[in-house]
Every structure is written in C-alpha cells, then in structure tokens.
Amino acid sequence: MAPGAIDTHTHVISSDTRRYPRAPIGGHQSDWSRERPVDVAQMIAAMDEAGVAKSILVQASTCYGHDNSYVADAIAAHPERFTGVFSADVLAPDAVATMRHWIERRFTGMRLFTTGSTMQGQQMEWLDDPRCFPAWDCAGEAGISICLQMTAKAIPQVETLLQRFPKVSVILDHFARPALDDGPPYEKASSLWALARYENLYLKATPHTFLAARQGKAAPATFFRQAVATFGAARIAWGSNFPAAEGTLAALLAAARESFAVLSPDEQEQIFTRTALSLYPALKN
Numbered sequence: 001m002a003p004g005a006i007d008t009h010t011h012v013i014s015s016d017t018r019r020y021p022r023a024p025i026g027g028h029q030s031d032w033s034r035e036r037p038v039d040v041a042q043m044i045a046a047m048d049e050a051g052v053a054k055s056i057l058v059q060a061s062t063c064y065g066h067d068n069s070y071v072a073d074a075i076a077a078h079p080e081r082f083t084g085v086f087s088a089d090v091l092a093p094d095a096v097a098t099m100r101h102w103i104e105r106r107f108t109g110m111r112l113f114t115t116g117s118t119m120q121g122q123q124m125e126w127l128d129d130p131r132c133f134p135a136w137d138c139a140g141e142a143g144i145s146i147c148l149q150m151t152a153k154a155i156p157q158v159e160t161l162l163q164r165f166p167k168v169s170v171i172l173d174h175f176a177r178p179a180l181d182d183g184p185p186y187e188k189a190s191s192l193w194a195l196a197r198y199e200n201l202y203l204k205a206t207p208h209t210f211l212a213a214r215q216g217k218a219a220p221a222t223f224f225r226q227a228v229a230t231f232g233a234a235r236i237a238w239g240s241n242f243p244a245a246e247g248t249l250a251a252l253l254a255a256a257r258e259s260f261a262v263l264s265p266d267e268q269e270q271i272f273t274r275t276a277l278s279l280y281p282a283l284k285n
Helices: 031-035 040-052 067-078 095-104 130-141 152-164 187-197 205-211 221-229 250-261 263-278
Strands: 005-010 054-057 083-089 107-113 145-149 171-172 202-203 236-238
Touching: 005 040, 005 236, 005 250, 005 263, 040 054, 040 067, 040 250, 054 067, 054 205, 067 083, 067 107, 095 130, 095 202, 130 145, 130 152, 152 171, 152 187, 187 221, 202 205, 202 221, 202 263, 205 250, 221 236, 236 263, 250 263
Parallel strands: 005 054, 054 083, 083 107, 107 145, 145 171, 171 202, 202 236
Antiparallel strands: none
C-alpha cells in the first residue's frame, strides 16, 4: 500500500460560532457536531497521525446547512491538503449562481443532502425534480462531481439522473446504505448492483458500509469482493466520515484497511488513493 491515503469524506466544525453560525438542515444540529467537533487544525493533526495525505472536506449540512464558508476558508488556507464538497439548495431559483459562487471558491464537488441524522430517517422526494436540472447542467459544465446522501429508496431517482446527465460523476455516500444482512449474493442490494451499468456512478465506502457488511450473514470479505467484481475498484473510494463516525481517524483508517484486506494490493491502492484523485483531480497538485 502506498503511503498517504486520501480520505474522501471528512467534516470540520469551527468553535467560532459568531463567524460561522450554526444553521443545520432540518433545524436540529447533529449530535456529533456538537459533542465531538474537529476544527481545521485538529483535522490536519489527525491526518498526520493517521497517515492521510489529503482529504475532501464535505460540508457538514447537519451543522451549517448550505453556508459553506468554513470549508471554503479551510481550502483557501490549506490547498495542498484539502479540496471541498459544498452543499446547496438546488431547488432555489438562484441555485446555479450559488453553485458558481462556491466553485469560484475552489470547491470541486457538490453534495445533495436528502436524508440524514437530523431528518429523522426520511428520504426526501425532490432528488429528480426537474427544477434541479439546471444545477445538474451546471455541475456537468463545471466538471464537478455530485455526491448523494440518500438511502436505497432513492435509487430509481438516481437512475433518472444518471441517464439524463451522463457526464456528471455521481457518488453514493455510504454505498446508499444498503441492507446486506441476507449475505451472498446480497440480493437485498440488487438495486445497487443494477447501477453498475452506469459508468458515471461511483460508491463511497465508509464506516456505515463496513458496519452493514458485518450484519447477519454479511461479511466484508464476500461483500467487498462482490462490489469490486461488479463495479471495479476504480469506481469505489474510501471515506472515514470523521468525526461524525466515532473513533480516531487512525482507527477508522485501520478498520477500513481490515475490511478491504481481501482485495489485492493494487485494488486497495485504487480505493484508498487513485479513485479519489480521479474524482477530485485538484488534489493532484
């Protein structure tokens, strides 16, 4: 394994609530962002301890909503370590202008938050609303990826978007949280496997995924081997979800390496490094 993994899913929270006020989606701040926040300096220290070379900072929508200012300032201060994924209301009339604003501030991805810890398990229905299409056109023109915080319930909507916007790289956070407890051949995840035919579809493996791969009859050795056989390692990336996921970044990385141990060294390097670079080429600099 080459040194210096690239983490595609981290979050930063500032202690300066005046400069960076809380405005969580759903109106309720997530427990993790309140109880174990990690600021930019602490993130860099955690990365250095863990051996993580670079990270993609994903907007903490359950703390800041669509105000991406803290992540933008982190990217500006440390472009050699970070790029970022912003959040935006893509149903808003000024969505495209808002996207261009954040892209100008060096963000290289956008996240659509349709379910999560502050939304009480709901899967919102607006993902493929035609009012969103100008935002997707903008993403395609700008060459930025879109990651989706969603459940498997939204996969039919994702198919609509994959077909309509084939030039946009779409990343499913947490593998879209599939049910895996039935074990091989993981028929409960059949809708996920069906997405493999779309070449612009990518998967992000996080602690949520690793936990699901240990439920019931599931096992990381069989699940991740099937995932790589279906999608290819070049369409799978690792993300720690630190600090939303409990534990140190070093421990989260170690657990991820253990889960992927069944794969070849080349496949592991692809998942821990090269897929991230293909999705976020700004990190190559």
